[in-house]
Amino acid sequence: MSIADSTQFLCFLALSAAVLLGALGVVLLPNIVYSAFLLGGVFLAVAGLYLLLNASFVAAAQMMIYVGAVNVLILFAIMLVNKKETLAAIPGLGVRRILSGAVCAGLLGLLLRVDFTTPWALPGPVSIGEGATIRIGEHLFSDYLLPFELASVLLLMAMIGAIVLARRDVFSSDVITGEGVDQGLIEKARTPLLLEKNLQIQPVLEKTP
Amino acid sequence: MSLSSLFALTLPTTVPLQGFLAVAAVLFCTGVWGLINSRNAVRVLMSIELMLNGVNINLMAFSSYLDGQLIRGQVFTIFVITVAAAEAAVGLAILLSLYRNRDTVDMERFNLLRW
Numbered sequence: 001m002s003i004a005d006s007t008q009f010l011c012f013l014a015l016s017a018a019v020l021l022g023a024l025g026v027v028l029l030p031n032i033v034y035s036a037f038l039l040g041g042v043f044l045a046v047a048g049l050y051l052l053l054n055a056s057f058v059a060a061a062q063m064m065i066y067v068g069a070v071n072v073l074i075l076f077a078i079m080l081v082n083k084k085e086t087l088a089a090i091p092g093l094g095v096r097r098i099l100s101g102a103v104c105a106g107l108l109g110l111l112l113r114v115d116f117t118t119p120w121a122l123p124g125p126v127s128i129g130e131g132a133t134i135r136i137g138e139h140l141f142s143d144y145l146l147p148f149e150l151a152s153v154l155l156l157m158a159m160i161g162a163i164v165l166a167r168r169d170v171f172s173s174d175v176i177t178g179e180g181v182d183q184g185l186i187e188k189a190r191t192p193l194l195l196e197k198n199l200q201i202q203p204v205l206e207k208t209p
Numbered sequence: 210m211s212l213s214s215l216f217a218l219t220l221p222t223t224v225p226l227q228g229f230l231a232v233a234a235v236l237f238c239t240g241v242w243g244l245i246n247s248r249n250a251v252r253v254l255m256s257i258e259l260m261l262n263g264v265n266i267n268l269m270a271f272s273s274y275l276d277g278q279l280i281r282g283q284v285f286t287i288f289v290i291t292v293a294a295a296e297a298a299v300g301l302a303i304l305l306s307l308y309r310n311r312d313t314v315d316m317e318r319f320n321l322l323r324w
Contacts, residue, residue: 005223012224016232023236023259027243032251039255046262049232052224053273058283058290062265065290070258070297077251077301081308087248087315100245104238111234115227120275122226127277139284151291158295165302168309 012052018045032078040071057133229270237263250307250314254300261293 022042026035043066050059128135140148236259243256265286272282308314 009224012228016228019232020235020239023239026255026259027239027247027252032249035252035255039258042259042262046266049229049266050269053229053269055269055273055280055283055286058269058286061287061290065294066258066262070294073297073301074251074255074258077254077304080305081251081314083312083314085313085315088317090317097246101242104242104245107241108234108238111238112231115230115234120226122274124275125277127273128280132280132283135278135280136283136287139279139281140287144284144288147288151288154295155291158298162298162302165299166305 008052011048015045015048015052018042019049033075036071036074036078039074040067043067043071054127054129055132056130057136226270226274229266233263233266233270235263236260236266248316250304250316250319251301253316254297254304257300258293258297261289265289 019042022038022045025038026042029035029038043062047059047062047067050056050062240256240258240260240263243259244253247253247256268282268286268289270282272280272286276282304314307319311318
């Protein structure tokens with residue numbers, strides 16, 4: 001038992017507490033902006049757990065992809081859909097929460113029981129340590145080559161699909177004056193097609209003389 | 210009594226595998242609860258990310274403790290991170306499209322396919 005081991009254990013406790021409290025905050029906080037920033041904290045703490053597991057490459061990938069890309073994307077989505085709306089009350093919401101909480105607690109109990117009763121084949125082979133990055137590279141270009149290439153195709157498809165889905169329909173020229181307009185700034189002033197009938201709003205164009 | 214021997218009395222020698230698995234289990238179940246109970250669609254996506262992170266912690270722990278030489282769990286984690294990034298991009302695009310059409314992010318009002 002060296003000081004490094006105990007430091008490692010204390011780091012594990014601190015990171016686990018950060019992950020679990022952050023996850024609870026993400027789910028329970030009423031303000032969604034706080035949730036998004038706490039989600040970034042959870043991702044960072046998970047990257048710290050990966051560092052404890054001798055996986056520096058995956059920790060770096062986690063920081064760049066989750067904290068740098070996914071979390072920023074979620075913040076963008078929050079900014080794009082920020083609308084103050086009071087959610088309509090739903091009958092039986094409390095009962096539903098309690099029931100789903102019971103189901104999740106049961107699932108947690110099952111997982112923890114499996115965790116603590118299974119005789120894991122410990123200790124396994126000695127950890128590769130710092131050579132992990134080299135070994136991952138060998139895996140990606142030999143026996144996991146096909147999934148690697150498929151992942152690149154998947155990312156391309158996801159990128160194009162996201163652009164197509166999130167694109168706005170814009171006019172290239174102003175409807176009334178006929179002047180060209182900046183493509184990014186004007187959006188078609190039409191009523192959303194799928195609103196319920198009693199919520200239909202009048203189109204803006206009818207008000208212009 | 211030195212500090213290290215004080216630690217040696219109170220703490221286990223190394224972090225056990227079960228500790229990582231327990232953290233992953235709690236994270237996953239928190240994600241499931243949030244997925245079921247969130248009414249904001251963005252929070253649903255965040256819950257999915259929490260669940261994926263719980264699975265990743267599991268894969269990494271097994272890779273480090275039981276498969277120390279051929280770290281296949283780390284490769285799988287990288288693939289899961291890739292797919293999660295793609296899922297987040299497409300999910301948020303779908304969310305934006307829904308928001309434009311329904312003018313809300315309330316999950317209870319996304320009932321287009323209800324019969």
